[in-house]
Amino acid sequence: MLALLTRRLLVGLATLVAVSVLIFLATVVLPGNAATAILGQTATPERVALLEEQLHLTDSVPQQYAQWAGNMITGDPGESLVNGRTVWSLVRPALINSAFLVVVAGLLGSLLAAALGVLAAVRRDGVFDHVSSVLALASTSLPEFVVGIGLVTVFATVVSHALPAVSTVPPGANPWDDLALVVLPIATLVILIVPYIFRMARAAMIDALDSEYVETARLSGIKPARIVLRYALPNAFAPTIQVVGLTLLYLAGGIVFVEYVFAYPGIGQALVNAVSARDVPTIQLIVLVLALFYVVVNILTDMLALASVPRRRLPR
Numbered sequence: 001m002l003a004l005l006t007r008r009l010l011v012g013l014a015t016l017v018a019v020s021v022l023i024f025l026a027t028v029v030l031p032g033n034a035a036t037a038i039l040g041q042t043a044t045p046e047r048v049a050l051l052e053e054q055l056h057l058t059d060s061v062p063q064q065y066a067q068w069a070g071n072m073i074t075g076d077p078g079e080s081l082v083n084g085r086t087v088w089s090l091v092r093p094a095l096i097n098s099a100f101l102v103v104v105a106g107l108l109g110s111l112l113a114a115a116l117g118v119l120a121a122v123r124r125d126g127v128f129d130h131v132s133s134v135l136a137l138a139s140t141s142l143p144e145f146v147v148g149i150g151l152v153t154v155f156a157t158v159v160s161h162a163l164p165a166v167s168t169v170p171p172g173a174n175p176w177d178d179l180a181l182v183v184l185p186i187a188t189l190v191i192l193i194v195p196y197i198f199r200m201a202r203a204a205m206i207d208a209l210d211s212e213y214v215e216t217a218r219l220s221g222i223k224p225a226r227i228v229l230r231y232a233l234p235n236a237f238a239p240t241i242q243v244v245g246l247t248l249l250y251l252a253g254g255i256v257f258v259e260y261v262f263a264y265p266g267i268g269q270a271l272v273n274a275v276s277a278r279d280v281p282t283i284q285l286i287v288l289v290l291a292l293f294y295v296v297v298n299i300l301t302d303m304l305a306l307a308s309v310p311r312r313r314l315p316r
Contacts, residue, residue: 001306008302012295019291020072024065027280072288078281087281091270093171095289098259098266100175101182102251105189110244113194117201117240122228124206133202136195144254148188148261155184167262185262192254193247200243204236211235237308245301252293 077087156165256268274282
């Protein structure tokens, strides 16, 4: 496990370096003048020249990248080109808001989907198995905005007014201060991720229940509940954990649509606003943080999948 962790950390570090180069090239060096894009075509040459100097656009490409990367490593991504505030002060609240949605929806959705998948596998070919499988298959065809608008229609506007239709967390407040604001966004994300985890958990559990070691346990007279919990379930963890990791990565990108539907001030909305305003430092930081999230989740997923099955931890 230590060897795998070391290799994955090195690969993850190399990936981040490569991504940082791509981010830098995409936002600074590609054809077009960043200063002109920010100030507009009507800006005077003096203003453009001053902003180019502030952005270090007159330096060589390696010098620009070295300075930018050094600032990122030291935690100083610079100031926003829109209002002069530090980029961290703009991005940090959005990161917290989005992280809350991803973590809560990921935990609730994973636990619910895994439990339903195990139950469907244990009752294979029964009524519950057929109904849940059909519903899961149908749910995978629903886009994010359709699920969100449907929940708003049912719980916030036409059918009922039990929950707020929008999730506008006030500036300076945390999303957990008023949980009613985030119920519908979290429910939307849970509905979106449950079918994928459910189907993998069901398939992995069926494969484990059909294995020879489970058949041996049945012939030995071990109780069915113990067979499921002690023998089959641990070996179904690994593929399910892999899908949970992929689902979390999906949430990091798919959350943009959910935030738009509910006017939720998260990282997706912050990125859209930064792109619209040509706020290059903010764009760079947000994309780099998302890349870091992808790398960390992939490493954790691999390690948890390996640790969940004892026989896979043995050297081969």
